[in-house]
Amino acid sequence: MRILVALDTNPYSTYVVHEVAKLAMNTWADVTLLGVDSKRPDISNHTAGSLRNIPIVKKMVKFRKEFLSYFTDKDTSPYEKRQQAYELVELDKGLWEEFSVCRSRKEFRVRVRFGPPAKQVLAEAEEEQSDLIVVGCSKGDRCAWEQDRNAPEKIVKGAPCSVLVVKEEKKPNKIVCCLDHDSVSQESLELINQMVTLHQTELAIVGLTESDRLKEEVDQKMKQILQYYTDQKIKAWVSVVDVSLLDQFIPDAAEKGLIALWMGPRSILGKFFSQDRVGRLIRTAQSSVLILR
């Protein structure tokens, strides 16, 4: 799994780094910490050394240390550089040089991008083919980023992969997964599994019904998911919600725990739980939100 963590210099980003480190301890994911600043520095006035004085760059150094502090055992850390090898690197057209390169079992990168935050995060996710983007947001009634209030919402809407929007300092006591279609990826099931383990929380699987009818394929998929989690020794509650009550249900569920929406290509969530509704949920959620693709 490749996790892209979108960060800025605000406290919610510090919280996200710690949450992702805990998730990475369980998943051994390839992780990229991406610092984003909307103001582009004047490159002509900067050397690599002076770039280190830019707040986001300074912050990323701190984030790197904080993330790696979860992996202090060098023998077991997937991010410990251990395999030294010589690799040819093209320095200029036709000019190659052999470099001594140290690699870890899993990739861990720290990057910085300048420009509109959501656009930069989405570009990075696209280029790196991330499986999951994790982005923090402020606590309270609104879920926002400082430099672009709606960045979390824009990332969720534009991302080609799953997105976890982490509400600052809000530990979920329940993970509520909504399902309305039968194409659920194994990766998303495992991600939920990890989230449940990480937060030591309860899991609820909610099937969406239309006119009180639960589609046969959704019923069967819920059965498989329930069996999967039962085999993993995870207690999962099952229930149903009619799509006509989604507007009442989602805020109610989001108040208590992390809400996860399986939004596959065939999802009626895409139809009934429109982009506007997703946006509203992201903006107003009282807890973290996970969009699974």
Add this chain to the structure above:
Amino acid sequence: MINILVSVKPDLASSIAIRYAGQLGKLMEIGLQPIHVKEPEQKGNLFGTGWVRHTWEHVLTEKGEEEINQLIRAEKPNCPALAAPRVVLGDREEEILRELQAGAYDLFMEGALASFNVNDFRNLVRSKLYQGVPCPIVVVKNLVPVEKTSLLLYEGMDAHRLIEEYVRVFKEAKLALDLFYYTPENLDTIHITESDLSELPLDSAKQLLEEAQLLPRSTQRIAGPPQQIGEYLADYALVGAAIRDEAGKKNPILTVLARTPSPVFIC
């Protein structure tokens, strides 16, 4: 032996109900008779007459048998007491009532996934089937480990009837029992206080518990929003209440039972 009639369809809810019965079967002797009613897609007058109708009915019943046998085969290891299914064609409620009245059943059971819409549960309790069932009912919403049970009492409820039915069905299982006495106070959050069995207006019901050696391990007074109470009771393998006579009224206990994700015992 407790004879249970379980209504089944080829779906998740029925699978959960059978597994729940399987857990009960490890604690007490049960006989579990599944029934599946295949309803004709076209309601009202049945298709054709004579041989044509007979053949059509036969085909529908066979189709229903096929679907259910698959479920029974899959669930049999989880519930050895599961008998061969009875598959009939007709109106679901009427056929189940007919079977319950004809057979000597102690309990009717069915799976129904917990619904966010409280009215779904209200409508279930108000249905002709639930109002006509001659024995207590267990609505299995989730598969909860059968360890502890709870009974929900409130002022004006027939506590004797609830406890009598509970004792009759679950006496052999000797499950841990907690009693909750609900008081309809206007509170923002749930409020629970320890109480003493002798303080509750149980009258003769107390004697039933004593005779069956099923004295509750705790007795508590509970108040607060029905939704929160329902969620609080989530860990119980059974939440019981005598509510069938209250189906038409705006009784908050109905909301509690609708909101709890646990299996519900009603009489």
